[in-house]
Every structure is written in C-alpha cells, then in structure tokens.
Amino acid sequence: xxxxxxxxxxxxxxxxxxxxxxxxxxxxxxxxxxxxxxxxxxxxxxxxxxxxxxxxxxxxxxxxxxxxxxxxxxxxxxxxxxxxxxxxxxxxxxxxxxxxxxxxxxxxxxxxxxxxxxxxxxxxxxxxxxxxxxx
Numbered sequence: 421x422x423x424x425x426x427x428x429x430x431x432x433x434x435x436x437x438x439x440x441x442x443x444x445x446x447x448x449x450x451x452x453x454x455x456x457x458x459x460x461x462x463x464x465x466x467x468x469x470x471x472x473x474x475x476x477x478x479x480x481x482x483x484x485x486x487x488x489x490x491x492x493x494x495x496x497x498x499x500x501x502x503x504x505x506x507x508x509x510x511x512x513x514x515x516x517x518x519x520x521x522x523x524x525x526x527x528x529x530x531x532x533x534x535x536x537x538x539x540x541x542x543x544x545x546x547x548x549x550x551x552x553x554x555x
Contacts, residue, residue, distance in 0.1 A: 423461060425454055437462065442472035455485050463554070473497070473549040481550035491552035499548045503541040515541075 424434040433447035433454035447454055462470070472491070474484060481493055503510045517532040525538040533543065 423458055440470050470554040472552050476547035486552040491554045494551040494553055497549045499545045501543050501545045505541045
C-alpha cells in the first residue's frame with residue numbers, strides 16, 4: 421500500500437508499506453515534514469505498531485527521522501552481503517545456490533560462495549540495518 425504527497429499535481433514524496441512495515445520512503449525534493457505527514461496519516465488510518473529498518477551505511481541509528489518521529493530503536497541486524505563483478509553489484513537473492521546452475525563453473529558439491537568466487541565474483545558485506553518500531 422502506498423501513499424503520496426503532491427504539489428501542483430506532481431508526487432513529491434511517497435511511502436510504501438507492507439502490512440505494518442515501512443518498505444520505502446522517497447522524495448523527489450526536500451519536503452519539510454513530508455515523512456511526518458505521511459506517517460501521521462498511516463498511523464491514524466491503518467497500522468499500529470509500525471516497524472522499519474534503516475541501512476547503517478547511510479543512517480545513524482541514534483539520530484534519524486525515525487527517532488525524531490517517535491520510533492524506538494530495537495536492535496542492529498547482522499551484516500548482509502551482495503556480489504560484485506565488473507563494477508556491478510548484484511543482490512545475493514539473485515545468486516542463491518539453486519539459481520546458479522547456468523554459471524560456467526557450477527558444481528553441486530560446492531557452496532554458493534565457492535561457485536561465485538570461481539565465476540569471478542567477490543562478496544561485499546554491508547553494515548547491517550537498524551530496526552525500529554513505532555508502538
């Protein structure tokens with residue numbers, strides 16, 4: 421489910437939720453109070469509690485828009501990873517072992533990591549995510 425703020429018939433900010441989880445918030449420009457307005461509408465009309473995650477590569481888990489809007493910090497998740505080759509990043513979900521049979525050096529007896537490395541990919545870990553909940 422998505423909700424948006426518009427200005428002159430143009431979407432300037434939007435929030436997307438799945439059940440009680442914020443999946444994405446985006447804006448095309450700096451919209452002062454945009455996140456707060458959308459969150460207030462969602463809280464009144466639909467969901468509670470609301471959970472969300474912030475990528476720790478980009479966000480500070482102690483001072484961000486979630487904390488400023490009443491969310492409580494829950495925990496930090498374990499780091500995740502993605503695969504890189506030729507300066508391109510690829511989701512780890514795209515390269516789950518059962519999806520690797522099309523690769524040149526596929527060997528059922530080897531792990532996902534072994535297969536990927538033998539095919540010229542390298543694994544890069546992220547910083548994890550901070551989980552927040554709005555009671």
